[in-house]
Amino acid sequence: MLTWDDFEKVDIRTGTIVAVADFPKARNPAYQLTIDFGELGTKKSSAQITKLYTPEELIGKQIVAVVNFPPKQIANFISECLVLGVVGADKEVTLLLPDRETPNGLRIA
Template identity: 50%
Template sequence: MDMIDWSDFERVELRVGTLLSARLNEKAHKPAYVLEVDLGPLGVKASSAQITAHYTPGELIGRQVLCVCNFAPKRIAGVRSDVLVTGAYDEQQRVVLAGFDRPLPNGARLA
């Protein structure tokens, strides 16, 4: 594992967002959803996420997620992805979303 300084961590903009919509990304080689994430003062951003194994579009709406907001936008299977929605892999290498046990304001920064 590479060690980083606290200043490296502080540069990563990890923010809370609420999922407004989720739809299948028909152009993706691996199953993925196109997500719209409300990040409060940062606006509504798009993301493409391979999270179809554990989640349906309907159960994602209204869910709060943790996003990396300061990566450069990236085009993924025809979608401009502005943020990275975070999670961890389970034992079958399927993504489980990072989340919170209490509601938070959209755009709140990870402390």
């Protein structure tokens, strides 16, 4: 079982996607996202969300992400955060989104 102290170590924040690029070198179809986390600055993420989202509809979308994982190299790209989503049966990822816009960088608790 996870303890409350364990949960508090996970730093989950809101951020807004400000740039999206195709990521042809990824093993699985993915986008390279640039996300604004307010006072935390911008972070990049590789996200396998190409089945349900186009780059155009992702720009300006506020998402939820874990921001305190160590950077991870994926092909020639360094992913700095993990965008959260619900994984469906066909590995389709539906993004977790705040139901109201909030300031970027607010912590999820």
